[in-house]
Amino acid sequence: MTDVWERCPKCKSDQVVTRGKLFYFLIWFAAGGCLLWLGLLFFWPLLVVGFIPIVVSLFSFMKAKVNRCTACGHKWKP
Numbered sequence: 001m002t003d004v005w006e007r008c009p010k011c012k013s014d015q016v017v018t019r020g021k022l023f024y025f026l027i028w029f030a031a032g033g034c035l036l037w038l039g040l041l042f043f044w045p046l047l048v049v050g051f052i053p054i055v056v057s058l059f060s061f062m063k064a065k066v067n068r069c070t071a072c073g074h075k076w077k078p
């Protein structure tokens with residue numbers, strides 16, 4: 001994690017967090033999984049909707065890491 005960390009290029013703050021792709025992958029995958037479960041149990045069209053976050057999670061897994069400054073909200077690639 002620390003190999004890509006750097007100060008915010010915009011405001012020089014050190015309040016910078018690195019969001020790994022695994023983080024986004026898990027978020028989207030969990031969202032898709034919940035929708036798929038709800039679709040199976042209650043409402044079948046949710047099965048179709050649930051596939052969208054799954055696909056997004058796969059794409060986010062291929063994306064590079066992103067640094068985000070919590071002071072000014074600036075995002076950039078390390």
Ligand SMILES: [Zn+2]
Pocket residue numbers: 008009010011012013069070071072073074
């Ligand atoms: Zn900043």
